[in-house]
Amino acid sequence: MGIYLGLGSNLGDRRSNLSRALTQLETKELRVTRVSPVIESAAQLPENCPAEWDQPFLNLAAECETEAAPETVRSWIGEIEQGLGRVDNLHWAPRPIDIDILLWGEAELTTKTLTVPHARLRERDFVLAPLIALEPRLIVPGTARASLLDWSRKLPTHIPLWMGILNVTPDSFSDGGELLDWKHLEPHAMGMINAGAHIIDVGGESTRPGGNP
Known part of the structure; x- marks a missing residue:
């Protein structure tokens, strides 16, 4: 079992914040x-909080490898969060980045600054859903032998996958002939990926009536 981190952002350019943190x-x-794929979730808010705090999060999970100790990684995370502009003066306020250690192999740890597995892992669908996308059959240390996939059956969150379409035929309905040259194709594909596409579908054969396959 690997090391898994949860990342979230609900302030500023959220997707850019996640990318920069990674x-x-x-x-x-x-x-x-x-x-993992990125999901959007509502912010968890206390009663009577300012209306401007109600900003949705983008969340993802990342599998990592390191020889460093958990407390060292926790320290690195703090440095990264501060470097990206996080200020911890108000617990529930919007933040450009939030990084948590969710799982650390088979380890169960409790220190002054760290609890692994994450104490509220099972309660937060916005944490579980990206993690399940990476490792659905993972069993969390210290729990019953139910996998994340078993837990997921109770989750309200569905992770949509976004697909970009590249038509590389000369007579497509929409953009036939525009992407026949690689120098045009590559930046178009990268633009889709940067915009959040998880899948790139390549249309390599025309289905237009009367078109040449």
Whole structure:
């Protein structure tokens, strides 16, 4: 079992904040091996909080590898959060980045600054759903032998996957002939990925009536 982090952002350019956080994690002695799809969730708010706090989060889970100790990684996370503009003066306020250690292999840890597995892992569908997308049959240490997939049956959150379509035929309905040259195709595909597409569908054969396959 690997190390799993949960990342969330509900302030500023949320997708960029997540991307920058992942990049900065890899500047430490930590390698990001897999990243889940991104989901959007409502902010958890206390009663009578300011209306401007009600900003939805983007969330993802990341699988990582490191030889460092959990407390060291927790320290790195704090540095990254502060570097991206997080201020912890108000617990429920919007934040550009929030990073939690969810799981650390088979370890069960409780210190002054860290609880692993994350204490509220099972209660938060916005944490569980991305984690399930990475490792659905994972069994959380210290729990009954139910997998994340078993837990997921009670979750209200569904993770949509966004697909971008590249038509590379000369007579497509919509954009036939526009993407026949690689110098045009590659930036178009990267634009879709940067916009959040998880799947790129390549249309390589025309289905237009009267068109040449």
